[in-house]
Amino acid sequence: MKEKRKIGRGVCVVGAGMSRFGMFPDKDSKDLFIEAYNEMISSVDKGVNPDDIDALYLGNFSNDYFVHQAHWAPIIADAIGHTPKPATRTECACASSALAFKEGVFAIASGFYDVVLVGGMEEMSKCSTEEVTAGLASAAFPSELVAGLTFPGIFGVIASAYFSQYGCTKEDLFNITIKSHSNAVLNHKAQIPFTIRDIMNQKIERAMKKGTPVPHWKDEKEFLRDPKANPMVAYPMSLYDCCPISDGASCMLLVSEQMARQFTDNPLHVVGIGQGSGAGLQGSGPLTSLEATKQAASEAYKMSGFKPADIQFCEVHDCFSIAELIDMEDMGFFKPGEGYKAVDEGLTRRDGSMPINTSGGLKCKGHPVGATGIAQIYEVWEQLRGEAGERQIPNNDLRIGAVQNLGGTGGTSSVTILERR
Amino acid sequence: MQEKKPLSDISYNQFLNEEKLMGAKCKKCGAIFIPPRAICRKCHSRELEWVPMKGEGTLVAFTCIAIGPPFMIAEGYNRENPYCTGVIEMKEGPRICARIEGVNPGKPDSIKIGTPLTVKFLHRGEGEKSKTYLAFEPQ
Numbered sequence: 001m002k003e004k005r006k007i008g009r010g011v012c013v014v015g016a017g018m019s020r021f022g023m024f025p026d027k028d029s030k031d032l033f034i035e036a037y038n039e040m041i042s043s044v045d046k047g048v049n050p051d052d053i054d055a056l057y058l059g060n061f062s063n064d065y066f067v068h069q070a071h072w073a074p075i076i077a078d079a080i081g082h083t084p085k086p087a088t089r090t091e092c093a094c095a096s097s098a099l100a101f102k103e104g105v106f107a108i109a110s111g112f113y114d115v116v117l118v119g120g121m122e123e124m125s126k127c128s129t130e131e132v133t134a135g136l137a138s139a140a141f142p143s144e145l146v147a148g149l150t151f152p153g154i155f156g157v158i159a160s161a162y163f164s165q166y167g168c169t170k171e172d173l174f175n176i177t178i179k180s181h182s183n184a185v186l187n188h189k190a191q192i193p194f195t196i197r198d199i200m201n202q203k204i205e206r207a208m209k210k211g212t213p214v215p216h217w218k219d220e221k222e223f224l225r226d227p228k229a230n231p232m233v234a235y236p237m238s239l240y241d242c243c244p245i246s247d248g249a250s251c252m253l254l255v256s257e258q259m260a261r262q263f264t265d266n267p268l269h270v271v272g273i274g275q276g277s278g279a280g281l282q283g284s285g286p287l288t289s290l291e292a293t294k295q296a297a298s299e300a301y302k303m304s305g306f307k308p309a310d311i312q313f314c315e316v317h318d319c320f321s322i323a324e325l326i327d328m329e330d331m332g333f334f335k336p337g338e339g340y341k342a343v344d345e346g347l348t349r350r351d352g353s354m355p356i357n358t359s360g361g362l363k364c365k366g367h368p369v370g371a372t373g374i375a376q377i378y379e380v381w382e383q384l385r386g387e388a389g390e391r392q393i394p395n396n397d398l399r400i401g402a403v404q405n406l407g408g409t410g411g412t413s414s415v416t417i418l419e420r421r
Numbered sequence: 422m423q424e425k426k427p428l429s430d431i432s433y434n435q436f437l438n439e440e441k442l443m444g445a446k447c448k449k450c451g452a453i454f455i456p457p458r459a460i461c462r463k464c465h466s467r468e469l470e471w472v473p474m475k476g477e478g479t480l481v482a483f484t485c486i487a488i489g490p491p492f493m494i495a496e497g498y499n500r501e502n503p504y505c506t507g508v509i510e511m512k513e514g515p516r517i518c519a520r521i522e523g524v525n526p527g528k529p530d531s532i533k534i535g536t537p538l539t540v541k542f543l544h545r546g547e548g549e550k551s552k553t554y555l556a557f558e559p560q
Binding site for chain 1: 491517526529
């Protein structure tokens with residue numbers, strides 16, 4: 001069989017919106033989606049008439065569990081006045097909305113629709129930490145769960161294999177955490193818009209106010225080494241290796257390439273789409289790589305004609321610090337076992353040769369699972385249009401950005417490549 | 422003797438209750454899987470048969486978990502009392518996830534990848550709620 005990786009007609013992103021991410025006791029999923037939707041509508045440079053939106057694809061992992069309400073596509077469709085037009089929910093764990101994006105692209109590429117709204121949302125913070133841990137765990141494989149594994153546990157297992165194989169240590173992972181925090185401080189929508197140094201100062205101030213013993217740390221790494229400040233969750237994953245529990249929503253307007261200039265003079269072209277599946281820890285490949293990501297990347301590179309070296313920056317799925325390393329290597333940006341050295345050398349910083357997670361990543365921006373995929377693409381939208389403000393990557397010729405979004409323990413992975421022409 | 426049970430997770434768990442660790446072998450390409458599979462991942466053959474596993478392997482990756490799922494919390498595990506779980510590469514080739522006993526989860530640095538392990542069956546609960554969990558411990 002001849003491999004073919006082309007879509008029927010070109011598709012562009014012409015509008016995008018993202019709610020603030022965080023824990024919001026006073027906001028529900030509808031409120032958060034409307035926040036993202038309102039921004040999306042005003043982001044379309046030449047305007048959009050909501051009547052022209054043909055269909056909605058909505059990513060949501062498990063509001064069924066988190067707030068005991070399912071069937072969210074029509075609820076959101078009604079909230080934005082989209083009924084009676086079609087509304088479909090996509091679910092692939094934490095990759096749910098990247099796949100809503102993909103379905104929207106395919107629907108336009110097929111010629112059936114011209115204008116499609118894609119989005120995602122999740123409302124997690126109304127549950128206790130234990131409940132969220134159990135809800136997220138349902139996205140792992142049964143054979144992993146019966147062994148007592150949790151999500152931090154599964155990525156702890158992967159980290160132990162990576163450490164043993166490549167000589168990387170926990171100290172190297174600290175560099176990822178410190179970088180994510182220093183990017184997030186420039187992102188006003190991030191859940192944790194603080195540097196590690198800010199957090200150290202907050203803790204010192206709090207202790208002084210309370211009159212309790214004032215902690216002292218020489219530097220950020222000493223803070224991260226302190227088990228009181230940074231307790232173990234699942235060895236070797238500590239608190240600051242893990243993304244937070246979040247509420248949030250994101251959405252984008254997709255249109256056919258022929259129509260894009262009716263909406264904006266600055267559209268982004270969807271040049272690469274890819275998806276893969278994997279068998280989790282009991283698959284047959286190495287534990288330090290995810291076959292689903294390799295498959296997704298290979299499809300997206302094939303469709304776009306680009307190589308890893310052509311990608312100028314990327315948002316990868318850093319649900320845990322170790323995941324950022326594995327993702328970057330599976331995307332082909334660095335050789336297996338070389339990712340952590342690249343981080344140590346500063347190559348993945350905003351001013352490095354391969355900026356990774358300029359948004360602050362899932363770690364600091366937040367990870368409302370169903371919203372994450374399109375929220376990652378939202379960062380690429382802002383960067384490629386030069387609208388990222390203080391976080392703007394210092395490169396005058398920024399044209400090609402990519403996103404990798406992971407679902408479960410490698411059960412699903414998705415890659416999207418956008419180009420500004 | 423040829424095992425007649427269907428190649429399913431339910432049968433696999435029934436064997437565990439009897440302290441038998443059973444995998445599936447592809448009759449066409451010889452690949453071995455545990456838990457068992459009805460369809461071969463390697464060659465897509467649907468002709469697989471039960472094969473008893475030796476119950477010996479090597480620790481290839483692990484974690485020590487402080488915040489576990491409800492059924493582990495019920496066993497008394499918590500921040501002060503973490504538990505170890507990991508991935509074992511069986512002598513016959515395939516990998517399996519299982520709990521690791523006989524190590525010190527409070528001192529993860531003392532747990533070594535490459536440690537040879539032997540199977541252990543953990544029986545939990547009574548009557549209809551009884552369940553057997555797979556574990557391994559150092560030889």
